Amino acid sequence: MTTTVAAPVTPERIMQFAWGYVPPLVLEAAIKHRVFDVLDAGPKTLAEVAKATKASERGLAAIMNALVGLEFLAKDSQGLYSLTPESSAFLVSTKPAFQGGLIRHCSEHLIPKWLGLNEIVATGEPAAAVNDEKVGADFFQKFVVDIFPMSYPAAQALARHLRLKPAARVLDLAAGSGVWGIALAQGSDGVRVTAVDWPEVIPVTRKTAAKFKLDGRFAFVEGDLLKADFGAGHDVATLGHILHSEGPERSRALLAKTFRALAPGGTIAIAEFLVNAERTGPVSGLFFAVNMLVNTASGGTYSFEEIAGWLKEAGFVQARTLEAPGPSPLILATKP
Numbered sequence: 001m002t003t004t005v006a007a008p009v010t011p012e013r014i015m016q017f018a019w020g021y022v023p024p025l026v027l028e029a030a031i032k033h034r035v036f037d038v039l040d041a042g043p044k045t046l047a048e049v050a051k052a053t054k055a056s057e058r059g060l061a062a063i064m065n066a067l068v069g070l071e072f073l074a075k076d077s078q079g080l081y082s083l084t085p086e087s088s089a090f091l092v093s094t095k096p097a098f099q100g101g102l103i104r105h106c107s108e109h110l111i112p113k114w115l116g117l118n119e120i121v122a123t124g125e126p127a128a129a130v131n132d133e134k135v136g137a138d139f140f141q142k143f144v145v146d147i148f149p150m151s152y153p154a155a156q157a158l159a160r161h162l163r164l165k166p167a168a169r170v171l172d173l174a175a176g177s178g179v180w181g182i183a184l185a186q187g188s189d190g191v192r193v194t195a196v197d198w199p200e201v202i203p204v205t206r207k208t209a210a211k212f213k214l215d216g217r218f219a220f221v222e223g224d225l226l227k228a229d230f231g232a233g234h235d236v237a238t239l240g241h242i243l244h245s246e247g248p249e250r251s252r253a254l255l256a257k258t259f260r261a262l263a264p265g266g267t268i269a270i271a272e273f274l275v276n277a278e279r280t281g282p283v284s285g286l287f288f289a290v291n292m293l294v295n296t297a298s299g300g301t302y303s304f305e306e307i308a309g310w311l312k313e314a315g316f317v318q319a320r321t322l323e324a325p326g327p328s329p330l331i332l333a334t335k336p
């Protein structure tokens with residue numbers, strides 16, 4: 001007979017989480033003070049980084065050593081700091097895969113709202129709802145540019161998968177930077193994109209499309225998603241990171257409206273932070289649901305099964321996932 005002895009429980013994780021706000025804030029300070037950008041030119045001493053960034057040696061020593069502890073920087077026996085493969089790829093602001101966009105908003109936009117979480121849980125009401133145009137439009141003007149690199153590889157994977165014919169028409173809903181339409185237009189010459197977003201955000205979409213020399217292939221529609229004219233006969237519709245802020249009721253109405261705007265045989269592609277059907281993981285999707293509690297009136301995160309049910313209800317068939325770089329696979333479905 002074997003006896004199993006339960007591992008002793010320790011408070012270690014709780015102690016670790018007590019400092020959970022440190023990594024994003026230290027990363028933000030390092031990005032704001034260009035630590036990763038400066039080290040991209042090669043290893044440097046603390047004094048050299050201080051001279052190049054004009055930040056204090058005391059401040060830089062504290063955050064750079066913390067970044068060594070977090071393995072975002074390396075330090076040799078001579079005290080020279082250098083980038084790691086991860087920080088070199090994703091934390092240098094000039095690199096195409098720069099992921100600091102979200103981090104850049106921590107202290108100004110994200111954490112201040114999260115500080116009200118105790119009260120928000122008590123009432124179920126957000127401090128300020130970004131799904132409301134008056135609050136959200138100003139925030140999204142800046143935010144959508146910063147999150148472009150998060151979705152660009154997934155949008156390129158979608159373009160490779162769809163292999164659109166040259167005359168194809170794409171409807172990019174809640175376009176933001178236009179990242180989904182841009183990747184699909186780059187994927188096939190002649191593809192035309194209709195981008196829909198709030199009037200305050202459309203100038204950002206226009207500017208980003210122009211940066212990629214694609215503005216001539218874009219049409220822009222300003223307005224609320226449930227009121228704007230989507231047109232008809234589109235071959236593809238993309239909904240990039242919008243359902244989570246809309247909540248179930250508006251999401252279902254949006255999917256039904258999108259169905260009507262597609263041509264028969266058309267494809268809908270949805271990017272979301274998914275959770276499993278039991279809502280026990282992955283933890284990133286569960287965290288994002290709390291973020292939606294804090295920042296929206298009725299938003300949350302959903303499972304593939306839930307979204308597939310809404311798609312079926314709207315008339316779509318063959319709801320399926322497409323593996324793509326990013327937190328979750330994309331969800332695709334077809335208008336019969």
Ligand SMILES: C[S@@+](CC[C@H](N)C(=O)[O-])C[C@H]1O[C@@H](n2cnc3c(N)ncnc32)[C@H](O)[C@@H]1O
Nearest residue numbers: 140151174175176197198201223224225240241
């Ligand atoms: C999280 S961003 C996603 C942008 C882009 N699709 C992407 O994946 O990077 C959400 C976008 O939806 C837009 N948006 C949110 N609610 C909207 C509404 N009710 N009507 C129109 N646009 C809306 C915001 O302005 C923002 O551009």
